[in-house]
Amino acid sequence: MTTASSADHPTRRDFLFVATGAFAAVGGAAALWPFISQMNPDASTIAAGAPIEVDLSPVAEGQDIKVFWRGKPIYISHRTKKQIDEARAVNVASLPDPQSDEARVKSGHEQWLVVIGICTHLGCIPIAHEGNYDGFFCPCHGSQYDSSGRIRQGPAPANLPVPPYQFVSDTKIQIG
Numbered sequence: 001m002t003t004a005s006s007a008d009h010p011t012r013r014d015f016l017f018v019a020t021g022a023f024a025a026v027g028g029a030a031a032l033w034p035f036i037s038q039m040n041p042d043a044s045t046i047a048a049g050a051p052i053e054v055d056l057s058p059v060a061e062g063q064d065i066k067v068f069w070r071g072k073p074i075y076i077s078h079r080t081k082k083q084i085d086e087a088r089a090v091n092v093a094s095l096p097d098p099q100s101d102e103a104r105v106k107s108g109h110e111q112w113l114v115v116i117g118i119c120t121h122l123g124c125i126p127i128a129h130e131g132n133y134d135g136f137f138c139p140c141h142g143s144q145y146d147s148s149g150r151i152r153q154g155p156a157p158a159n160l161p162v163p164p165y166q167f168v169s170d171t172k173i174q175i176g
């Protein structure tokens, strides 16, 4: 169930919030965002670190969603072919934190990028689909990450971390 008014007209700013059980603890602002229900443990169990499952089927190509795991924002990007191609065309040796795109996604599911959405500089929350690399832009001090979540510009020293996760079906992942 998605109520994203922008779902029919994807834009660069498309960014759905996906509510997990843990999200209830985040605050009243949640009501303003599209809500996708998840079959997950209750909030206290998730806060304690239980794995969560996320259904990816409502996420259109070019869109991003945010879920919470262990109190951290997790960004899940349904990447376009252009984004994947751009991420793979980069000379890995030239990167501040060299890592191939292949090493940051699951083989056979290259369209899905899953990263912890906390800037590796001082911990701000980057914005998806912003910046010069069609990835993530951190407004605090200008760090820019590419469509693989790798740091490309600005003071952040490292790539956005990839949390432990696995595909439990073609359209569902388990994080944690």
Ligand code: FES
Binding pocket: 119, 120, 121, 122, 123, 124, 138, 139, 140, 141, 142, 143, 154, 155, 156
């Ligand atoms: S916290 Fe992101 S650039 Fe400083």
